[in-house]
Amino acid sequence: MALGLCLYGMSLFHQQTQTTDRPHLFTEGLPPAAQKVLAGPFAGAAADFNLLAVFSIYDVIRTQSRDHNALWHKLHARLTAAQQLDPWFWDVYRLTTGLMAFHERGTSAAVELLSKGANARTWDWEMPFMAGFLAHDFLHDDKRASELMSEAIKRPNAPPLAVGLASQFLQASEGSESSIRFLFYLRASLPAEYRDVINARIARLQLAKKRETQP
């Protein structure tokens, strides 16, 4: 009987969280400094739990059609916390690029996070390269883009694709073609359910390119 009561109580709670409180259940978090204090020796696990919260928040953004600004802020806060707890964590930067970068008003924050990632992951060419791409293509900050791209192509294992694209970005004459190629490359490294924003960006660029070529 006690077990039955427990199961009934859990089902009521589950039902309630599905209908009303779901957006708030996993999205609230402490400031990064407080999390760092509480995590103590388990900073890595704390960063992992922040990314689990990111998955939960993004799931709510995808499934509910209401004002998402507050949720995007929380998503950014969780990514920042995860970055501060574990600055070497690759998944943080991949999600920053995949989710934050192509969201309006999120690009600047994404470039900041990726620049921090470039400082922490000194062996990785992708962080400064992606930060440079975003700074050039979205923020139109070519000075910063130039610094970041130059940093990227100096790093070990930077592939010819990165070097080629970087040189194209740094030339004033490049068009939307290079951006589309880069976005396809980025999309291939993300799971299908996280490709929506990148797909939308590719579609916009392709449409713009088509209009330019049509007489």
Next chain:
Amino acid sequence: MNKALALAAFSLREILSAPAYRALIASTLFIAAGAMAISNLFLLENIKVQLDLLWLGMSLLTTFYVLVIAGSLLAQDFTQGIASLFLPHMSRSTYLRARVFGIIAGLLLLLAVMTLVATATLAWGLNYTPTAQAHGVSWWAPLMLSGMTLLQSLTILSIVIFTCSWASGLVEMMLFSGVFTGLAFLLPSVMQTMTSTEVMAEVPDWTAALIHAVDYLFPDMTGARIALAIAHGLPLPPAELTWFLIAQMGYIMLLAAAGFLLFSRRDL
């Protein structure tokens, strides 16, 4: 010496027969299963997540062992007169040393099981992870994390010995051991935050000097960056590793020596 060995073996048997200890041994499998399941949710660094969770699991497991099983064993000995049964046959320091050796043997057994399970989990993870995403992660990672856990657990054990040697009741011993352990985990991170340039710029000079003095007294014993480096397969930072080992060994020796000294003079 034989009496000490016999008491150490008796202590180990006592620990092995405790249901809580068996539950801890069984929970190593749950920790491994949890680490495997959760790490699969991530995109790229699944192995890193797995090692993070194994490190969290093994630390919590051994902390629980030392605080609850070892702590209650010593506390009951001192408060319920069990120690008095042994003391006519050996000196106080021999008695306490034998009890501590028994506790450490139980800890080593628990860590050995956890290391085996963690290594098997890592092997499974490495088998399913592309090489680029597990670059640098070594098969020795669980053993290195176990070594760090052992040092942490011995520090907590020395806190327990120190507390039990002067506290009067069972509740007092368990409570103070828990509080001191919590402080040892939290204080380094608090001090790290307080000594940041942003905070130092805002506080008066005398407060800054006080904060720095406390920071020197309580160095970072947590090894958070070392554990992160192991999980990411990065080279271990030599200065931090050396400082971590020296700080842990120093605290273990100081607290254990103080505990043995106080125990030799306390009323039983």
